[in-house]
Amino acid sequence: xxxxxxxxxxxxxxxxxxxxxxxxxxxxxxxxxxxxxxxxxxxxxxxxxxxxxxxxxxxxxxxxxxxxxxxxxxxxxxxxxxxxxxxxxxxxxxxxxxxxxxxxxxxxxxxxxxxxxxxxxxxxxxxxxxxxxxxxxxxxxxxxxxxxxxxxxxxxxxxxxxxxxxxxxxxxxxxxxxxxxxxxxxxxxxxxxxxxxxxxxxxxxxxxxxxxxxxxxxxxxxxxxxxxxxxxxxxxxxxxxxxxxxxxxxxxxxxxxxxxxxxxxxxxxxxxxxxxxxxxxxxxxxxxxxxxxxxxxxxxxxxxxxxxxxxxxxxxxxxxxxxxxxxxxxxxxxxxxxxxxxxxxxxxxxxxxxxxxxxxxxxxxxxxxxxxxxxxxxxxxxxxxxxxxxxxxxxxxxxxxxxxxxxxxxxxxxxxxxxxxxxxxxxxxxxxxxxxxxxxxxxxxxxxxxxxxxxxxxxxxxxxxxxxxxxxxxxxxxxxxxxxxxxxxxxxxxxxxxxxxxxxxxxxxxxxxxxxxxxxxxxxxxxxxxxxxxxxxxxxxxxxxxxxxxxxxxxxxxxxxxxxxxxxxxxxxxxxxxxxxxxxxx
Numbered sequence: 001x002x003x004x005x006x007x008x009x010x011x012x013x014x015x016x017x018x019x020x021x022x023x024x025x026x027x028x029x030x031x032x033x034x035x036x037x038x039x040x041x042x043x044x045x046x047x048x049x050x051x052x053x054x055x056x057x058x059x060x061x062x063x064x065x066x067x068x069x070x071x072x073x074x075x076x077x078x079x080x081x082x083x084x085x086x087x088x089x090x091x092x093x094x095x096x097x098x099x100x101x102x103x104x105x106x107x108x109x110x111x112x113x114x115x116x117x118x119x120x121x122x123x124x125x126x127x128x129x130x131x132x133x134x135x136x137x138x139x140x141x142x143x144x145x146x147x148x149x150x151x152x153x154x155x156x157x158x159x160x161x162x163x164x165x166x167x168x169x170x171x172x173x174x175x176x177x178x179x180x181x182x183x184x185x186x187x188x189x190x191x192x193x194x195x196x197x198x199x200x201x202x203x204x205x206x207x208x209x210x211x212x213x214x215x216x217x218x219x220x221x222x223x224x225x226x227x228x229x230x231x232x233x234x235x236x237x238x239x240x241x242x243x244x245x246x247x248x249x250x251x252x253x254x255x256x257x258x259x260x261x262x263x264x265x266x267x268x269x270x271x272x273x274x275x276x277x278x279x280x281x282x283x284x285x286x287x288x289x290x291x292x293x294x295x296x297x298x299x300x301x302x303x304x305x306x307x308x309x310x311x312x313x314x315x316x317x318x319x320x321x322x323x324x325x326x327x328x329x330x331x332x333x334x335x336x337x338x339x340x341x342x343x344x345x346x347x348x349x350x351x352x353x354x355x356x357x358x359x360x361x362x363x364x365x366x367x368x369x370x371x372x373x374x375x376x377x378x379x380x381x382x383x384x385x386x387x388x389x390x391x392x393x394x395x396x397x398x399x400x401x402x403x404x405x406x407x408x409x410x411x412x413x414x415x416x417x418x419x420x421x422x423x424x425x426x427x428x429x430x431x432x433x434x435x436x437x438x439x440x441x442x443x444x445x446x447x448x449x450x451x452x453x454x455x456x457x458x459x460x461x462x463x464x465x466x467x468x469x470x471x472x473x474x475x476x477x478x479x480x481x482x483x484x485x486x487x488x489x490x491x492x493x494x495x496x497x498x499x500x501x502x503x504x505x506x507x508x509x510x511x512x513x514x515x516x517x518x519x520x521x522x523x524x525x526x527x528x529x530x531x532x533x534x535x536x537x538x539x540x541x542x543x544x545x546x547x548x549x550x551x552x553x554x555x556x557x558x559x560x561x562x563x564x565x566x567x568x569x570x571x572x573x574x575x576x577x578x579x580x581x582x583x584x585x586x
Contacts, residue, residue: 020154026107034163040093045304047086108151119143125341137220149329157323189277208328214252349427356384357516357547364414375570387548389558392567398551436515440522442506444494450486456513473507474534500531520550
């Protein structure tokens with residue numbers, strides 16, 4: 001698989017914003033609520049100024065307040081008004097913060113869910129080779145954890161940065177109205193902070209990416225061990241697996257410590273820079289008070305505004321820097337979306353409701369990506385309703401042939417016809433509805449037996465339909481004997497049932513699906529003779545009226561088939577009908 005390109009911050013930002021577009025109206029509301037914090041923030045030190053200059057001293061009220069407050073300087077009424085104003089500003093600020101938090105949570109979670117759904121749908125369309133090489137846990141980590149980065153980048157980083165930038169400009173303007181020199185000195189901090197953010201951006205992004213890859217690797221070990229716990233216990237490898245998990249996790253801890261050190265160092269530089277700016281303004285401000293250019297109340301307001309000036313400046317800087325973790329996650333999530341699907345649907349693909357079941361392979365060859373050919377020039381034809389048995393040693397290409405028929409892959413040469421048309425001419429979802437698969441190991445999903453039988457149905461099934469299908473599959477008797485009957489939970493992958501029971505539930509599922517083409521991939525290879533007889537009896541009923549393809553190692557299992565195909569190293573080496581001896585390749 002070719003190495004994946006690293007996205008630039010600009011490219012990632014554009015793609016993240018594209019994900020946010022369906023939520024644009026709600027995001028605009030959040031931005032307006034965030035912007036409302038600026039006037040409240042600017043009002044916050046005003047009661048202090050009035051108290052110092054007009055209650056303790058004898059300075060007149062600010063011109064914009066004088067018409068609103070009827071009390072003279074140094075009066076009790078003015079003091080009570082100032083105290084009430086202080087309480088009102090704080091209450092309004094808290095209400096604004098609560099509303100912003102609720103809106104962010106609601107919109108952010110909706111955005112994350114939408115993005116996760118898109119990733120999950122696309123991940124299901126990717127090739128089996130992709131998941132085999134990358135590991136399903138890595139995809140799970142990206143869908144469950146990395147996808148949330150879109151929420152953070154839009155709702156917190158982008159919107160917070162816009163609101164902070166607005167607050168920065170407004171605060172600078174107010175300070176400049178009080179004293180231009182102090183405002184100029186205060187704003188000199190901004191270019192230094194911007195330079196720190198750029199340096200931090202380039203340094204920290206790789207650390208976040210490495211940390212997330214190590215976390216995903218540790219999660220993959222846990223998933224692999226717990227899903228194969230019977231084997232781990234049988235070989236007594238619990239401690240070995242624990243050591244493997246510990247080694248991987250330690251590497252993740254080291255990466256997180258490095259990241260924490262980088263974040264801490266950046267915080268020291270940012271706060272040190274703002275401290276220098278504050279000290280310079282304080283020094284010159286006191287000189288201004290001594291020279292009579294400023295009142296003490298104005299100096300207190302400037303110092304208060306300065307803290308609020310640096311707060312949005314620090315927010316902008318730290319958000320730009322903190323976005324690196326989320327950008328690293330977003331990059332990993334978009335890598336899944338950019339992974340091409342191996343099987344693509346043609347733009348003019350045609351629908352199909354129910355095929356006749358006529359199948360023809362025309363000089364079909366296939367090779368997995370980067371590997372040698374596993375099927376070579378395979379040709380044969382099955383008439384509608386015909387039963388074909390495929391025999392061959394392990395590795396002969398039997399399962400690959402079936403995978404091509406269901407379009408899990410496309411041939412690298414030749415074509416496969418269904419009712420006279422190339423499989424690639426059909427809509428993929430319609431095509432796959434034409435097939436029912438019963439595999440060597442039936443996969444059941446956590447849930448009840450009834451849910452698993454109904455899994456392949458295109459519409460809800462009644463209880464009587466489930467029982468009829470189970471009876472046809474010789475499964476109703478053992479299901480009815482269970483304490484909860486069809487509501488019995490099967491456990492993860494159906495491991496609470498025996499292999500034979502799982503196979504018969506798989507056959508019942510095939511009866512419910514009622515597809516015109518049936519594929520049986522060695523369904524009796526892992527059961528005892530008695531169970532095999534019950535399964536074969538159910539298979540015969542299931543095959544009636546359908547085109548059937550049966551794969552088996554034991555040739556006796558294929559005696560019921562109308563045709564027999566023998567594969568060896570990906571080539572057809574024998575073909576026979578039920579009434580004939582093998583006559584060679586067609």
